[in-house]
Amino acid sequence: MKPGSEEVTTDHIDIVSELTEMAELLKLLGEPMRLAILALLQERDLSVTELTGLLRASQPNTSQHLRKLKTAGLIRERKQGQWVIYSLNLEEYPDLRIFLSQLPGEANRRILLSRFAQQ
Secondary structure, eight states: OOTTHHHHHHHHHHHHHHHHHHHHHHHHHTSHHHHHHHHHHHHOOEEHHHHHHHHTOOHHHHHHHHHHHHHTTSEEEEEETTEEEEEEOOTTOHHHHHHHHTOSOHHHHHHHHHHHHHO
């Protein structure tokens, strides 16, 4: 073994570990429904009922995606009366906030949210 090769191996493990975490995050974001949930939550906090209506999805399907996002630490929930309200939790992922701000359809999401609020 060459002198200094142990450091290369240790550095390699750290790099792979960091990339593994990023790969898992990208895999999580590769699902369009989860990306849509994050995009909507970027605009405002929403309940599962609101998300279900906005996404035209079933409640179980929406809840499953919310659970995965919460497990990953990307969203948080809080009780508000009988409702559970979801919000973004991106303090540990500042680059993800920038990424989400660049998603197409921001104007359409805002129109959709305003129409939904009027119903």
